[in-house]
Amino acid sequence: MTPALAQLLIGHVVLGLLGITLFVIVTVGLMRDLLRISLIKWSAFFGFVSFVASWITGGYYYATYYGKAVKPVIKAGAYPWAHNFVMEAKEHVFLVLPFLAATVWLVLWLLGGSLETAPGLKRAALLLSWTIVVLGVAITLSGMVISGAVIPK
């Protein structure tokens, strides 16, 4: 792997973790009675941007390197299911995440000021934010499983 690809892979992981952390802030913020709109609005925005950046960096690594150099090693190794199931599920479940993040950001951006007096809307935004965090953590753990399965015979 070239140093540039290694940095892209590190960037993919760090940006994904940053996105999850920012949506934890959004989730906890939405659980409060008194909302700190500015904090959760900007957290959601930068969380969304982080996920998009993680999408691009991870996508470049996946399309240019993983398929040629990593996937064959995993498939020929002791844990082929790490690619056949975990990676396949991870890369496709991820596709839902940026759209959820964009939508939560838009809710906070457009209706943030009125959420305190609209409990149904606030609860819906909270559930979506929870979903982002849960899926993000599951995707992160999947990445760890995949990395751990790269064991040449």
Place this chain on the structure above:
Amino acid sequence: MEHRQKAVQSFAIGAVLAAVFAVAVTIAAELMPPLKTWLADTFTHHWIGKSVLAAAIYVGTSIIIFAVPSAGSQEQARKSLAALFWISWVVVAAIIGFFLYEAFWAY
């Protein structure tokens, strides 16, 4: 305010359509190799093709739904977000279930 509620409703429905497209094209491409080949040939990689098309559907359908004349309401926005929540989990379950089947039972 109605304008903003309608924008939220539109983008929530756009996200539903993008998520449903993502799972549909993923399963279809696995079951129909020519579709997977077309995605790879057109977008350099099948996953990039799915990503680009899902993003285009999200932005495109959200704008179209927003442009259709109708009144937005807080209740409609809430219902759209709730639908997005439930459909996201159905999509995730479908992807996991499909690849579980493909990896362990299909062959």
